[in-house]
Amino acid sequence: MKLTASEENYLKAIYHLSEGASKSVSTNDIAAEMKTKPASVSDMLRKLGEKGVINYRKYYGVNITQEGKKLALQTIRKHRLWEVFLVEKLNFAWDEVHDVAEELEHIQSPLLIQRLDAFLNYPKFDPHGDPIPDEFGDVKARPRIPISEMEIDQSGQIVAVKDSSAAFLRYMDKVGAYIGARVKILDKVEFDGSVEILVDQKKSIFMSKDVASNILAIQS
Amino acid sequence: MKLTASEENYLKAIYHLSEGASKSVSTNDIAAEMKTKPASVSDMLRKLGEKGVINYRKYYGVNITQEGKKLALQTIRKHRLWEVFLVEKLNFAWDEVHDVAEELEHIQSPLLIQRLDAFLNYPKFDPHGDPIPDEFGDVKARPRIPISEMEIDQSGQIVAVKDSSAAFLRYMDKVGAYIGARVKILDKVEFDGSVEILVDQKKSIFMSKDVASNILAIQS
DNA sequence: AAATATAATTAGATATAGCTAAAAAAATAT
DNA sequence: ATATTTTTTTAGCTATATCTAATTATATTT
Numbered sequence: 305m306k307l308t309a310s311e312e313n314y315l316k317a318i319y320h321l322s323e324g325a326s327k328s329v330s331t332n333d334i335a336a337e338m339k340t341k342p343a344s345v346s347d348m349l350r351k352l353g354e355k356g357v358i359n360y361r362k363y364y365g366v367n368i369t370q371e372g373k374k375l376a377l378q379t380i381r382k383h384r385l386w387e388v389f390l391v392e393k394l395n396f397a398w399d400e401v402h403d404v405a406e407e408l409e410h411i412q413s414p415l416l417i418q419r420l421d422a423f424l425n426y427p428k429f430d431p432h433g434d435p436i437p438d439e440f441g442d443v444k445a446r447p448r449i450p451i452s453e454m455e456i457d458q459s460g461q462i463v464a465v466k467d468s469s470a471a472f473l474r475y476m477d478k479v480g481a482y483i484g485a486r487v488k489i490l491d492k493v494e495f496d497g498s499v500e501i502l503v504d505q506k507k508s509i510f511m512s513k514d515v516a517s518n519i520l521a522i523q524s
Numbered sequence: 525m526k527l528t529a530s531e532e533n534y535l536k537a538i539y540h541l542s543e544g545a546s547k548s549v550s551t552n553d554i555a556a557e558m559k560t561k562p563a564s565v566s567d568m569l570r571k572l573g574e575k576g577v578i579n580y581r582k583y584y585g586v587n588i589t590q591e592g593k594k595l596a597l598q599t600i601r602k603h604r605l606w607e608v609f610l611v612e613k614l615n616f617a618w619d620e621v622h623d624v625a626e627e628l629e630h631i632q633s634p635l636l637i638q639r640l641d642a643f644l645n646y647p648k649f650d651p652h653g654d655p656i657p658d659e660f661g662d663v664k665a666r667p668r669i670p671i672s673e674m675e676i677d678q679s680g681q682i683v684a685v686k687d688s689s690a691a692f693l694r695y696m697d698k699v700g701a702y703i704g705a706r707v708k709i710l711d712k713v714e715f716d717g718s719v720e721i722l723v724d725q726k727k728s729i730f731m732s733k734d735v736a737s738n739i740l741a742i743q744s
Numbered sequence: 745a746a747a748t749a750t751a752a753t754t755a756g757a758t759a760t761a762g763c764t765a766a767a768a769a770a771a772t773a774t
Numbered sequence: 775a776t777a778t779t780t781t782t783t784t785a786g787c788t789a790t791a792t793c794t795a796a797t798t799a800t801a802t803t804t
Contacts, residue, residue, distance in 0.1 A: 310761065331782055344762055346783050351760095363769055363782060394639035407631045413624045419614035530791065551752055564792055566753050571790095583752060583799055 305355060305371065309410040312379045314338065314348050315357055318368055319376035328365035377441035383409040384430035384437075385420050391431040392424065398431040398486070433461035433486070433522050446523065451487065451499060452516035459488045460521035467518050476519075479509050487521060525575060525591065529630040532599045534558065534568050535577055538588055539596035548585035597661035603629040604650035604657075605640050611651040612644065618651040618706065653681035653706075653742045669743065671707065671719060672736035679708045680741035687738050696739075699729050707741060 307315065317337040321329040331349065335342045353360030357372030368376065386408040390396040396404075418439075421427075428444050429435055435443040448463055462485045465472060476482060480503055490508060491500040497513030511519075527535065537557040541549040551569065555562045573580030577592030588596065606628040610616040616624075638659075641647075648664050649655055655663040668683055682705045685692060696702060700723055710728060711720040717733030731739075 308760075332780090340761090341763065342782065343764075343784080347761075350783095365782095390636075390639075394636070394643055396635075396639065400635075404631065404633045404636050407633070408628075411624065411627045413627070415616075415620075416610075416614070416624050419610075419616065423614055528790075552750095560791090561793065562752060563754080563794075567791080570753095585752095 305357065305375065307355070307357070307375060311348070311352060311355075312375070312410060314345075314352060315368070315372055315376045316379050316383075318352075318358060318366060319373060319380070322368050328367050330365045334366075374441045377437040377443070378439075379409055381437040381439070381441075382411075382417055384434060385417060385424060385427070387430045387432070388424050388427045388436070389420060401431065429522075429524055431524075433463070433524050448520040448522055450517045451489070451501065451511075451519045451521050452497060452513055454489045454521065454523065456489050456492055458523055459486065460523045461486050462519055462521050464520040465518055466520065472518065475515070479511070480507050481509060481519065486524075525577065525595065527575070527577075527595060531568070531572060531575075532595070532630060534565075534572060535588070535592055535596045536599050536603075538572075538578060538586060539593060539600070542588050548587045550585045554586075594661045597657040597663070598659075599629055601657040601659070601661075602631075602637055604654060605637060605644060605647070607650045607652070608644050608647045608656070609640060621651065649742070649744055651744075652704075653683065653744055666742040668740040670737045671709070671721065671731075671739045671741055672717060672733055674709045674741065674743065676709050676712055678743060679706065680743045681706050682739055682741050684740040685738055686740065692738065695735070699731070700727050701729060701739065706744075 314334065317334055318329055321333055321337060331342050331345045334349075335345045338345070349358065349360045349366055352358045352372070353366075356369060357375055358366045358368050360366045383405045386405040387398075387401045390401040390404060391398055421439075427436055429446060433446070435446060437443045450466075451460075451462075454460060462481060462483055464483065465476065481487075481501075485503050486505070488502045488505075489499065490502050493499070497516070498511065499513070499516040500508060500510050502508050534554065537554055538549055541553055541557060551562050551565045554569075555565045558565070569578065569580045569586055572578045572592070573586075576589060577595055578586045578588050580586045603625045606625040607618075607621045610621040610624060611618055641659075647656055649666060653666070655666060657663045670686075671680075671682075674680060682701060682703055684703065685696070701707075701721075705723050706725070708722045708725075709719065710722050713719070717736070718731065719733070719736040720728060720730050722728050
């Protein structure tokens with residue numbers, strides 16, 4: 305099954321939207337995600353349905369098929385490998401890479417991706433901390449550990465909090481930490497287990513062991 | 525002036541065809557080069573003419589404008605930089621790179637090319653020995669030297685012969701040397717100036733100083 | 745100089761991918 | 775249960791890039 309760049313983009317969007325919710329994905333949601341109009345989406349859904357990469361029933365949204373999932377994961381794999389390349393080899397900032405990777409991901413050459421993967425030393429995660437599917441579409445889930453358990457100089461990304469009480473979220477907000485933030489452990493005080501972290505390469509934050517235990521991160 | 529991938533390809537073809545001949549380029553020649561039909565070319569020429577990158581007079585072929593030349597050289601620059609990347613970093617063979625580079629050259633990101641150029645250490649020639657234009661479209665012509673003047677372990681590409689008599693070309697053919705062949709100097713005998721070279725990384729050839737003086741190569 | 749051959753262009757298709765506006769179906773509210 | 779709102783689809787149009795077939799312009803022969 306071969307897809308055009310546009311079809312790949314739609315499929316990727318459908319895959320991402322599917323991951324969040326358990327039910328089928330709506331035309332309007334896809335249009336919003338793709339920044340196109342619902343009418344264009346309807347057209348594309350018909351096409352993708354005919355190609356067998358989604359199950360499409362008019363007026364009832366879509367579900368991605370196994371075949372479709374595999375193809376979407378291939379595109380995601382390519383995207384994330386290119387992001388690693390751009391950041392690690394070409395010194396792009398991690399927030400500058402998305403648009404370029406969006407173009408690069410559509411280059412059709414299995415050999416290229418295989419070689420790129422090897423050149424980058426088979427990275428398992430992209431610069432945003434997202435897992436890179438292997439060539440079979442399998443993704444390695446990265447274990448989430450509390451910031452309090454990370455070592456000095458280790459980097460990672462905040463992905464969740466254990467206690468999600470409003471009070472704690474207010475605290476997070478106040479100090480400038482948030483889900484998705486990239487963090488680096490600057491210092492750990494052995495005496496009380498308190499931690500100093502650097503958020504997004506600019507803001508340093510002190511926190512008690514209690515707080516640090518409550519913030520979950522993936523290591524990069 | 526922004527061009528589509530297809531327009532870039534046509535312009536590149538027109539540029540290459542212009543380089544060979546002094547007169548204007550014909551519709552049929554472009555069609556042959558691009559592997560499309562003359563009808564498609566006519567359409568595209570009208571468009572490129574309107575964009576000012578070529579001078580187009582119906583039934584009289586085209587000449588590339590200064591603006592067009594600059595754009596064509598930018599595309600060629602991107603193509604050749606990607607070829608260097610593929611060969612030097614991803615270990616592609618030099619004859620495997622063209623199709624992939626053909627896709628990569630259309631990625632729109634000046635920053636990407638700037639960074640790629642730096643990452644590759646500002647190469648001046650691609651793996652085929654062709655010069656890489658700089659960001660202003662200037663190309664460095666590489667001096668051609670006789671194989672007899674190359675040093676041991678130096679690599680290059682055969683680009684011409686001094687004596688192009690039928691006898692000599694028959695000899696070239698017989699030993700497996702040809703215009704375009706990549707060569708590496710394996711050994712030089714000081715006593716008589718004879719040379720042993722490796723052709724295309726597989727075939728080794730012995731030749732007298734007379735013969736070696738007659739084959740011109742560019743160094744890589 | 746007229747006839748013929750070659751080359752180039754136009755006219756009219758097709759396919760992709762987007763759009764707006766109108767119509768139809770489904771969901772929600774009264 | 776009907777009316778209204780929201781969502782989705784269809785119809786029809788635009789633009790790019792290709793094609794074939796027909797036409798027209800230029801070049802070559804005789």
